[in-house]
Amino acid sequence: MPPEPILQISGLTKRFGNLIAVNDVSVRLEPGTIVGLIGPNGAGKTTLFNAITGLHTPDAGRVLFKGTDITGMLSHKICKLGMSRTFQVVKAFSILTVEDTVRVGAYNRHGEKEIQAKVDEVIAFCELEDFRRQKCGDLSLALLRRVELARAVATEPELLLLDEAGAGLTGTELDGLMAILTRLNREKGVTLCVVEHVMKMVMGLCQRIVVLDAGEVIAEGTPAEISDNPKVIEAYLGKRAVR
């Protein structure tokens, strides 16, 4: 008997007009794991994230988070329940400083009294000490991704969805990020679900990988199983060949 899943998606479907972006997707996430979600461009990964976190209302299917049905629930309520995310295209609060951005996340669970301590803790955890008083609008992309991670971590999620957190990062930056994510998983027990193109990160971090193509799950398994899966190879190479 496997443990109660932290997130259970069943039959999730999302259409935009005639386009079916996500088609009948069912996925289970076990608590405390790191799961990778991969697939070619346009496979529906971001749409799936949006449907889970309440930015889109799914057309069919259900999302259960810790046993609660959160289908169509507003994002901020889902966040209160313990799930947060980052974005593929960084959505920074450019006029806020790094510290204040983290503060916005920290208000999720803390009142005015403890807030400063929490902010300090998260900033230290995400190694953003040097930048805390800088405005987000002035930061580099790599740092912005880190700040996005930090503000999500500040909400104290049990499940964190990361949408291409590694995109556009250099090797060193990537290593730093992976270290933080690993610590987040190990020390705080946060379940992670990462959408990623950077294979180094997927293979290095994830215990299990789900592959999406054209809105459907085409494979699921350990990194080793996935890299040998002919369907996955076809999905990737096939797409590339067309290009």
Add this chain to the structure above:
Amino acid sequence: MKGKNWSALVVVVVMLTVALSGCVTPSAPAQPAAPKLPESIVIGSLEPLTGAHAVFGTEAKIGTEIAVDHINAAGGIKSLNGLKLKLVTEDAGENADSAKLGAESIISKHHPVAILGLYISRMTIAASEVTEREKVILVADALVDSVTTSGRQYLFRPAPKASQHGASAVQFVVDSAKKAGLDFTKVAILNEDSSFGRSNATGAMDAALNNGLTIVYQKEYPYDITDASSIVADIAAAKADFVVHCPYFTDAILFAKTFRETGNIPKFIVGMGASGYTDPESIQALGETAEYYANTFSYNPAKKTPQNEKFVADFKAKTGHIPTEAAGMNYYAAWVLKEALELSGQMFPTDPLNPDNLRQAFLKLDLTSGPAVETYPGDHIAFTPTGDNPDAKAVVLQVIKGEPRIVWPLEDAEVEAIFPRPDATR
């Protein structure tokens, strides 16, 4: 963000100081010393020179300017040793707050004895709070009835009020129909939805009922209306004999065009309250469509008196067209003011410019001749304690061959009215 927020308030302070120092004008002594007279008597023209009402304000200002020139050329205020008038002007903007600001500005800068203005009633009442407080005589050219009913002490209005206009318009049609042997019984009353439009319409409605007419259609519409065809169609459907209309300005053009275009021209269309059908600008904009339209007026440009002919000639030389109502009203208003100053000089030789003395002089005025009466619609100028002249009469102008001509009251008529409209379709 900490703390820094407040730091820039220093700059606020600096700016405030700068802004204020820019405003401060050296203040002149508040009241002229009793026996010693100033070099000239300052009077103000406060009119809407910008914004939606600028068209009227500009005319009014020119009328006042010519009047002051004429008064000074005629020897100034004789009872005050021929003291000359000095005119100062100010823009009153287009709404009540700018009017109030304008009043404050002109009073604090120039300390005028009296102010002429502000054409738009809403602006006039707003500004009159200032003139009351500062005790400056306001000679109003705004026609809404309520201008004089809000208890102002220092406000006088020589011109006929709006309800007198409405009544005159109806009376003119009734007289003309009787003369032409026609039986006009059904009237449609239209007005734009300002207090001015409503005051006019109220006067017209009372007059219509007093004359035993049936009001078959009555509508209030916004002055910025862009399509009059539905109202015109409704008037046609109501089978009105004639239309009494208080338009603002744009809408008069629109309605005239629509009456013609739809082919639903009633037997007569008469405007009330001056603005609209017979203004030179409207006639120009409408071309031949303006023909036969009639309109009540607070001023009679055709009055055959030497003073009036002089004014019309000078005005025409300056602007190229005959004086509009706004110009005429201010011209005779300035002369009325001049007469009041003369009287004050006689009644209170020691302190003629004291506002309370000048007010007494206004209330004592009883004119039946002179330049003021020669340009006045009516032949008697005297004020009630509320500041109105009950003997003021609106005249009716009709566009005949592209020129506005006086057709009513019959004793003042320049030419005979063309009645009913020869192009009427029903």
Add this chain to the structure above:
Amino acid sequence: MNTKQRTIKMLPLLVGLVVALIVPLIVGKNQYNMVLVTTVLFYGVLATAWNIIGGMAGQLDLAAWAYLGLGAFTSGTLLLRWNVTPWLGMILGGLVAAGFAALVGYPLFRFGVKEVWYALSSAALVEVLRVAFLMWDEVGGPVERYLPFHRASWYHMRFASYVPYYYIVLGLLLIALFVNYRISRSKLGYYLLALGESEDAAEVIGVDARACKLKALMIYAFIVGATGAVYACLFGFIHPSFFNTAQSTEVAILGIIGGMGIVYGPLLAAIILVSGREFMRANLGSSLESLYLAIYAVVLIVIALFRPQGIAPLFRKAYDWLLSRVVGERYAA
């Protein structure tokens, strides 16, 4: 932060307050100058209140005079019908405006009307109210309703001079600034700034965007509504022309030019632009008619194009520089 630093930072506030308090002593004799400074402060209140919904929450609200008009009509009608003092009318006017804001804001935010569409629908709201009040003859109608004329009456909030009005508006301004300041330091303020930048990003980290926007809109409407009651007394009448689209847009413009989300920014912009405008009106008005409008527009375009973050940062830099010169780098903010 030590005491000395704190003193330096509070200094501008104190100096500003002192100057604001003694302004009537300097120009109080001249009623025109008094009404000018009152007008400047009045726009300052509106723009400062706007900062909550527009600057912080990033919702480009163009309906300031809708709430102002509601406040004016509430207070004015109460005074005319039941002789309720405008002092109470202020609060009730603010409440009516805030209630109306909730009525309108809830479905707008519920259905996700944002950005340009929010701006347009708020602009439309002003027009809707203007027409509705024109048609509503019992309360509005085309004829101005004059408040009882009194030379001076505290009960009726009518005074023979602008000095009391100046202090009332100054009081409102201080309240608006204080509310702004408190919000900017609170959870609500950080939430508003965050959702103003990106609603999605704020939502997923626990910000209830709808509720926050609604709160911001209601606080703004309350302040503006209360100001409307004073406005009615200042001008002595109520009329549907209070619902003015152009003036509402101007309030938003002051907020944008001042610097979105910066507490003192809109006030700065109001002080500079409104006094500049009135100065131009007074000096160019009657001779060059519309020139001042054109100049105003060009200034607006230039600032918006070349200082899109507003003028407040410039002033902060100038103040920092000044501080570093006067008291040395150490205490500079």
Add this chain to the structure above:
Amino acid sequence: MENIIQNLLNGALMGCIYALIALGLSIVFGVMNVVNFAHGEFVMLSMYFTFAAGAYWVLDAVTTPLITFPLLFLFGWLTYYLLIDRTLRYRYVTQIAVTVGLAILLRAIAQMIWQAQPRALPYSMIQGNIQIGGINILTSRLIAAAVSVVAIFLVYLFLMKTWPGRAIRAASDDLDAASLAGVNYRQTYALSFGLGTALTALAGGLLMTFQQVDPTMGLRFGLLSWCVLALAGLGSVPGLLISGVIVGGAEALAMSVWDPRSRLLAVYLIFILVLWLRPRGLFGRK
């Protein structure tokens, strides 16, 4: 009843012109995502140009677009390069501030040149009326509506069939992809903005056959065209026509059966309801 049909018909004909005005806005907003709050002022400017051409060169209002169309195109094109291009990298708030500034500027200029009083041209050659049964159709409205419909159709063809038109549509779909495919976005944007502005010249000419112009007119047409656009939704040219007719009809109906003042109320209520209940508009694809 006849009266209501009569009024609805008048409103529907007027609505075709509204659609033409909104078409310009739709191109600018739909393609470039530029929020133009000065669109109504462009209409006002067009009407003044028409007035000037009519008054000084004694042209009939309907023929003036021959001159004003290229003029307004040039004006829009220049406006793009001078102002709009710089606003693209900022948030929409800046765009609104800049275009509101432009609107105030145009209003002030119009006031300086033509004064505040309304201007109208003498009776146009297309004026008159046609009687069908009890229904009275105004020739000027009929021709104006017909020209509007034809113009909308031509613009539709231009967008669908010609290379510049396709470039505009491509840019509206995906700016990055269009840039890759060799579309110079600046030129395309300038072209769209010029076209969007120039279309108001046509509308201005038609409006001046039966209406007058004053400097404060822009606001009304601005909000009106945004309303038509909201109702239609982005990207549907025929949808604009239907929405224009709906708005025009609602206006006329409200005026005749309710109260002439309620015209604005009807328009704005439609606008607000659409925003609340169907933000995509009736025919929108986004």
